[in-house]
Amino acid sequence: MPELPEVETVRRGIAEWAGGRRISEVEVRHPRSVRHHLAGAKDFAHRLRGTTITGARRRGKFLWLPLDSGDALLCHLGMSGQLLVQPTAAPDETHLRIRVAFDDPDRQLRFVDQRIFGEMRICYDGAETPTEIDHIAADVYEPGFDAEECAAAIRTRRSEIKRVLLDQSVISGIGNIYADEALWKARMHGRESAFGMPSQRIVELLGHVRDTFDAALRAGGTSFDALYVNVNGQSGYFERSLAAYGREHLPCSRCDTPIAREKFAGRSSFYCPRCQEAP
DNA sequence: ATACGGTCCTGTTCGC
DNA sequence: TGCGAACAGGACCGTA
Numbered sequence: 001m002p003e004l005p006e007v008e009t010v011r012r013g014i015a016e017w018a019g020g021r022r023i024s025e026v027e028v029r030h031p032r033s034v035r036h037h038l039a040g041a042k043d044f045a046h047r048l049r050g051t052t053i054t055g056a057r058r059r060g061k062f063l064w065l066p067l068d069s070g071d072a073l074l075c076h077l078g079m080s081g082q083l084l085v086q087p088t089a090a091p092d093e094t095h096l097r098i099r100v101a102f103d104d105p106d107r108q109l110r111f112v113d114q115r116i117f118g119e120m121r122i123c124y125d126g127a128e129t130p131t132e133i134d135h136i137a138a139d140v141y142e143p144g145f146d147a148e149e150c151a152a153a154i155r156t157r158r159s160e161i162k163r164v165l166l167d168q169s170v171i172s173g174i175g176n177i178y179a180d181e182a183l184w185k186a187r188m189h190g191r192e193s194a195f196g197m198p199s200q201r202i203v204e205l206l207g208h209v210r211d212t213f214d215a216a217l218r219a220g221g222t223s224f225d226a227l228y229v230n231v232n233g234q235s236g237y238f239e240r241s242l243a244a245y246g247r248e249h250l251p252c253s254r255c256d257t258p259i260a261r262e263k264f265a266g267r268s269s270f271y272c273p274r275c276q277e278a279p
Numbered sequence: 280a281t282a283c284g285g286t287c288c289t290g291t292t293c294g295c
Numbered sequence: 296t297g298c299g300a301a302c303a304g305g306a307c308c309g310t311a
C-alpha cells in the first residue's frame with residue numbers, strides 16, 4: 001500500500017527519532033519478514049545488535065537505515081507494513097513481526113505487517129544505493145532524476161502507460177493510487193500506449209506525479225484505514241484530496257462525469273471517462 | 280530483453 | 296446471520 005509519500009513520511013520520522021541511537025536487541029517474530037535475509041533470522045539480529053543507526057535513506061518505496069558497522073538495514077513495507085516508534089510498555093501489536101530495542105529503554109522500533117509482503121534485510125552500505133536495489137530506478141525526487149531522460153525510457157516501452165508508471169525499474173515510487181491521480185491530472189487514460197508517446201506529454205505527466213507526491217507529503221501520506229500510519233501511529237489525511245482513486249460513481253471534480261472503475265493488470269483503475277479518453 | 284499473469288499473505292467487505 | 300467470494304495501497308518469479 002504505501003507509495004513514495006508514505007515511505008518518505010516514515011523515513012523522516014525514523015531519521016528524526018532513531019538517528020544516533022544504538023540497537024541493544026532485535027527480536028524476529030515472523031521468519032517471513034526476513035525471508036530475503038538469506039543468512040536467516042539469527043544472523044539478522046546478530047548483525048544489528050550493538051550497531052548505531054546513522055541516518056535514514058530512501059529510493060522509491062525502499063528505505064534503508066545506514067549503520068555505523070558499514071551495513072544498512074534495508075526495509076520495504078509491502079502492502080501493509082508499518083514502522084512504528086512505540087513506548088516499550090505498549091502492548092505488542094497483533095501483527096508485530098520485528099522488534100528493535102535500543103539503549104534508550106523507553107521506546108522501541110516495531111515493524112508491524114499484517115500481510116507479510118513487507119521485509120527487512122541487512123545489506124552492505126558501501127555504494128550510493130544498496131546493490132540489492134540496483135534494479136530500482138530513480139524516483140522523481142532524486143537529484144539525478146532527469147524527466148526528459150525518463151520520458152525517453154518510457155516511450156520505448158511497448159505497454160500501456162499505467163503499467164509503465166508502475167514498473168519500478170523504469171521510475172520508482174509510484175503505486176496504484178498515485179498512478180491514477182497523476183493520470184487524472186494529465187487527462188490521460190492509463191491504457192494509452194506508452195510506445196512512441198510524445199516526450200512532452202510524458203514530461204507533463206511526470207510533473208503531475210511530482211505535484212501529487214508533493215501534495216500527499218504535505219498531508220502526511222494517504223490512508224484509508226489504520227493500515228497506513230506514520231511512525232507515531234497517525235494516519236495521513238491525503239485521501240480527502242484524491243480526485244480519482246476510490247471515487248467510483250462520484251462526480252469528476254472537473255466535469256461532474258461519474259468516475260469509472262475498471263480492472264487493469266489485476267487491480268482497479270479509477271478514471272474520468274470524459275476527461276481521460278480511452279484509447 | 281521485455282511483457283504479463285500468477286503468487287506470496289491476512290483481514291475486511293460485499294453479495295447472495 | 297452466515298458464508299464464500301472478491302478485494303486491498305507491492306514486488307518478484309517463471310514463462311512466453
